[in-house]
Amino acid sequence: MRDPYDVLGVSKTAAPAAIKSAFRRLAKKLHPDANKQDKTAAGKFAELNAAYEILGDEDKRKAFDRGEIDAEGKPRFRGFGGGANQHPGAGGFGQDGFESFTWGPGGFQRGGGRTTGGTRGGFGGGIDDILKEFLGGGAGRRAQQFEPDDFAASGQGRDVTGTVAITLNEAATGTSRRVHLPTGKDIQVKIPAGLADGQTIRLKGQGLPGPGGALGDALIAVSIEPHPVFARDGANLRLELPITLYEAVLGAKVRVPTLDGAVELAIPAGTSSGRTFRIKGKGLPSKDGAGDLYATARIILLEGTDAELEELMRQWRDKKPYDPRRDMS
Numbered sequence: 001m002r003d004p005y006d007v008l009g010v011s012k013t014a015a016p017a018a019i020k021s022a023f024r025r026l027a028k029k030l031h032p033d034a035n036k037q038d039k040t041a042a043g044k045f046a047e048l049n050a051a052y053e054i055l056g057d058e059d060k061r062k063a064f065d066r067g068e069i070d071a072e073g074k075p076r077f078r079g080f081g082g083g084a085n086q087h088p089g090a091g092g093f094g095q096d097g098f099e100s101f102t103w104g105p106g107g108f109q110r111g112g113g114r115t116t117g118g119t120r121g122g123f124g125g126g127i128d129d130i131l132k133e134f135l136g137g138g139a140g141r142r143a144q145q146f147e148p149d150d151f152a153a154s155g156q157g158r159d160v161t162g163t164v165a166i167t168l169n170e171a172a173t174g175t176s177r178r179v180h181l182p183t184g185k186d187i188q189v190k191i192p193a194g195l196a197d198g199q200t201i202r203l204k205g206q207g208l209p210g211p212g213g214a215l216g217d218a219l220i221a222v223s224i225e226p227h228p229v230f231a232r233d234g235a236n237l238r239l240e241l242p243i244t245l246y247e248a249v250l251g252a253k254v255r256v257p258t259l260d261g262a263v264e265l266a267i268p269a270g271t272s273s274g275r276t277f278r279i280k281g282k283g284l285p286s287k288d289g290a291g292d293l294y295a296t297a298r299i300i301l302l303e304g305t306d307a308e309l310e311e312l313m314r315q316w317r318d319k320k321p322y323d324p325r326r327d328m329s
Helices: 004-008 016-030 041-055 058-065 127-134 168-173 245-250 307-319
Strands: 097-104 107-112 160-166 175-180 186-191 200-203 218-224 231-233 236-243 252-256 263-267 276-279 293-299
Touching: 004 016, 004 041, 016 041, 041 058, 041 160, 160 175, 160 186, 186 200, 186 218, 236 252, 245 252, 245 293, 263 276
Parallel strands: 160 218, 236 293
Antiparallel strands: 097 107, 175 186, 200 218, 231 236, 252 263, 276 293
């Protein structure tokens, strides 16, 4: 990981207020929600978050400046010094007694000897408080809510996000896709049958490491591309079924496409345009069983004019007039 001063773009002599200001400015710029098309956004934001974990905490910043911890907040072994006046934290005894440094799920911690009082690093709040403040928090307003995945506590891994697009046929049968993650890795993602558009697949341990070394998860959002024939309605499918005028008047058997091959559907005589037929079990798989296919009849006339048809319609109009819109007034 890069030097946290370089990540935040501040000097080693920067005041706490300048560090806080730099983090606020960069967090707005780099947050993944504001950079959804940038596959590296999650990694950049995680790096920024980790840098502020060190420089935003007075004790951790001092330990980093003394070379006692590295850019990830992990302790550096410096050997054993001698002498009672050795600086506390260098692995020996200080003027105020023994001072120890530990590394655990909470990241770098300082124990024994002297303690520092007050709020964390003198900032009066952690990363979450700062981000909520400039992203809509404050008195009289509801702060924007962040999931724990977005701002992992010290010691937790950081999640990364990715997207993948599949066809409707693949959504019906299940498939797999190779996805490039912000971590730089390419992984094979298995997509189960019946997945909804926009649903997220969580891959454990495929994210970025947190300050404690634990890996976060990869969250893969699956989108389903539009189909030229079918429209999805939950587990059901819908389509517009074109029929001729004579099929509507006389009745007929017509072929209806489905995701796994065409089936035959009986159109009763006297079918009006807009009548919907249900074909059971020809939708998408779901936990409650397969959905259905709904075919809505649409009467399609020949393109252009036809003199015989026009004459027939004039005779029909004069002999058997009717008003299909009589109930609309």
